[in-house]
Amino acid sequence: MGLMKFSKLTFCLLATTVVLSFTACKSGLSDEKLEEKIENALTGRKTVDVDVKKGEVILSGTVASEEEKQQVESIAKTAGDKDIKSIQNNIIVSAPVSSTPAPIEVSNNDAVLGAAVNTFMKDFPTVQASVKDGVIAVTGTLEQPKIITLKQGLDNLNPKKVDLSGIVVKK
Template sequence: MPLVIAGTLFLASCKPKDAAIQAAIQAKEPAGIVVSVEKGQVTLTGHVLDETAKANAEKIATAEKGVKSVLNQLTVVTVEKPIVIAADTTLIKNVADAVKDFPSVKADVKDGVVTLTGTVEKTTLIKLMQLLSTLNPKKIENKLTVK
């Protein structure tokens, strides 16, 4: 009996935590896709350009260790005009305004890429990522520690 308990505890401690799963998947997904994880269940939200991108995003999430299921809520958008990447000067101002409500988050902008460092609560990460996505960066590099 003690071996069963020890084995169960060992296996439970080997499972990746939701925050680690979320960070791993988010790092592999393109800008515009927001990843959330709860109890191993991944939810993908945001916009993609076609069904192939939507399927690829789901494939990336499904392949991550510890994922039990994936709810793909990505929206395929029809692009009638070219995607506009905001200029750094505009991004710097808008990103500063966007992260002011997240005091433990630092955001740097270079060449259209927004790099996030610091810490953020798990419950507010999606709100932050969605807010930054609307500012038209080329990419969002999420290097945040999720609490």
């Protein structure tokens, strides 16, 4: 008789455990509630957007540093906890705009810009370009229609300025 009671008790505990484990696997919050919960945790971060689809969290927007990007993801994970299936962090790190960039940044940017300019200039063998302090200076000879293409292409590299005063127009 004692064995029979033990078996019923064991069965009841097992059945309860099975029911609880099934309910624990199911997401408790709707996507809207989960999104709201994460947004509330990220209060004050107006440049970050949260979107939730089927328990998958998508973070987008911009922040000032890689550390802040990771911090936003961490806050979202903590706020959503077990209701999150996955997090896709599409946040872009955009450096704050500084009115006086440090000399190291300028020379580093010149190197990066210079490499992009050299790649672009391969299509224009009759002109040469140099980069100094974010300004692209072009010299040489070129036909008028190609000057427009050259200027647009160099502008797309986002320099401070494109100086074409050293170009002689070829007729």
